[in-house]
Amino acid sequence: MTDRKGPVLIDLEDEAAPSPSEAPPVPEIHPEAPLEGRAMATVAALAGRPPSRLARWFWRLLVALVGTLVSIAAWNYVTGLIASVPLLGYAVALLMALFVFVLAMITIKELAAFARLSRIDALHHEAESARADDSIKEARALTTKLVALYKGRDDTRWGRERLAEREAEVFDAGALLDLAEHELLTPLDAAARLEVEAAARQVATVTALVPLALADVMAALTSNLRMIRRIAEIYGGRSGTLGSLRLTRAVMSHLVATGAVAVGDDMLEPILGGGLLGKLSRRFGEGLVNGALTARVGVAAMEVCRPLPFSKDKRPSVRSIVRTALSGLFTSNKG
DSSP: OOOOOSOOOOOOOSSOOOOGGGSOOOOOSSTTSOOOOHHHHHHHHHHHOOOOHHHHHHHHHHHHHHHHHHHHHHHHHHHHHHHHOHHHHHHHHHHHHHHHHHHHHHHHHHHHHHHHHHHHHHHHHHHHHHHHHTOHHHHHHHHHHHHHHTTTOGGGHHHHHHHHHHGGGOOOHHHHHHHHIIIIIHHHHHHHHHHHHHHHHHHHHHHHHOOOTTHHHHHHHHHHHHHHHHHHHHTTOOOOHHHHHHHHHHHHHHHHHHTOSOOOHHHHHHHHOTTHHHHSOHHHHHHHHHHHHHHHHHHHHHHHHOSSOOOTTTSOOHHHHHHHHHGGGOOOOOO
């Protein structure tokens, strides 16, 4: 009996072995489940959830306590350093004074941002009141405030000139507000719409092409925060960091309260073509839904940040935004 070493060869039958390419595709999990846009739903839940009163008091007390301890420690350190090494101590004291000055400037900037957002909100309410009361006096006062708000901006210069030429000819409150909306806000609406389309396209692309856990949620969160902040800047809000968070919470809370964080095949198929979603993978379908929800958030942000409410024929359509933003991501050959 011989001791064989090495690989053992086993003869197969005459039939050819199956090729890996002939293997059936892996079935998708729950293919019949409707598309939900989980990334945008998670973002809306996180951003729209108001903090509890206990949590607010916790953070306030924590900031106050840490600030007090840090201030006392810094004071003792600087005074001790001045006593031991006067020149170095005064230099450190100067650096700390500059740091405190920068903090004060940041605080003033944030307060100014809140004031600008409040100003936009006040104009919005004044416009609703003037239109409801049909008061030409209130409408003219509001128009003057709008011109002052956008004074010095090149993108509204032509509109301000046109409004100044035609304002005296209008004696109806609704017509004057419509004229101000057309002349001053039309270029701003176009710029805001471009921001919404870009954010929707980015969210849809990342969701469809990046199969990493939580990548779609992070992309949706950052894109929506940046989109809302840019929309506020376009309409004159120029919100700061805290102002942007507050504005985002207001927009998301409105969407959650109205049940607008829901979209599916019934909305996307008329836009992208009947039956197209059924031919796409579930990942691409989720990307389209998240992009459509981002467009809906963008329209809500435009309504919140706009100094004048949309008239009936001016409000942008979510479907038209989604069609422009997302239809270019896919090409279909029509025979």
